[in-house]
Amino acid sequence: MKPFDKLVTDKPFPGVVHLTEGVHMELRPDFLAVFIQKPALSKNILSAFKKGFNQYSYLETHTAVPVAYWVFRFPQPHGFIECPFNARAVEPEFIKTYLDTTDGLKNGVRLYLLDGQILRGKKLMGLSPDAIELFHSTIRKQMGMNYSRTDFERYLIGLFQFDAQELFEMGKIFERQTL
Numbered sequence: 001m002k003p004f005d006k007l008v009t010d011k012p013f014p015g016v017v018h019l020t021e022g023v024h025m026e027l028r029p030d031f032l033a034v035f036i037q038k039p040a041l042s043k044n045i046l047s048a049f050k051k052g053f054n055q056y057s058y059l060e061t062h063t064a065v066p067v068a069y070w071v072f073r074f075p076q077p078h079g080f081i082e083c084p085f086n087a088r089a090v091e092p093e094f095i096k097t098y099l100d101t102t103d104g105l106k107n108g109v110r111l112y113l114l115d116g117q118i119l120r121g122k123k124l125m126g127l128s129p130d131a132i133e134l135f136h137s138t139i140r141k142q143m144g145m146n147y148s149r150t151d152f153e154r155y156l157i158g159l160f161q162f163d164a165q166e167l168f169e170m171g172k173i174f175e176r177q178t179l
Helices: 043-051 092-099 129-143 149-161 164-170
Strands: 022-027 032-037 055-060 068-073 080-085 108-115 118-126 172-175
Touching: 022 080, 022 092, 032 080, 043 108, 043 118, 055 129, 055 164, 068 129, 068 164, 080 129, 080 164, 092 129, 129 172
Parallel strands: 032 108
Antiparallel strands: 022 032, 055 068, 055 172, 068 080, 108 118
8 A cells, every 4th residue: 555645535545445335444553544435425524524533432342352442523424433443353563563652652543535446535633642542452452362253243243232422422532633
């Protein structure tokens, strides 16, 4: 994938793209990436995305397998973006590098808004160091456990009984940070 600042909107995204509508969070060694797939994207949603989120929350479930869960609140009509995270599904070397704070905390999140293969928007936003420390703690717990993808999904499915607003309020709420 090209560096973030070299990516061009309204052109095909140069990496792997999930074509079903929804949100996918990935961890790279230096940053979090959130891919938002919105086929037939409206101008209003694109405009809300460009404004960015003003608040977000971080939730760690208190289940046998802790689920890391981010909820980002964008202006309407975009609304909430929900991102679960399973550290056991990530390259171990990426986890090790991401958790290494020798050169500082990696608190950026890169957001990519896609309409099929086409990149419609990108944003680099900052997350609170406190939120990142909570996330690191959950990652360490997950990495210290032996569980399967099925085990993780069983606890993740338990969150589906709540709507995005409820999950947002269940987590620790943070305000937008600048990088």
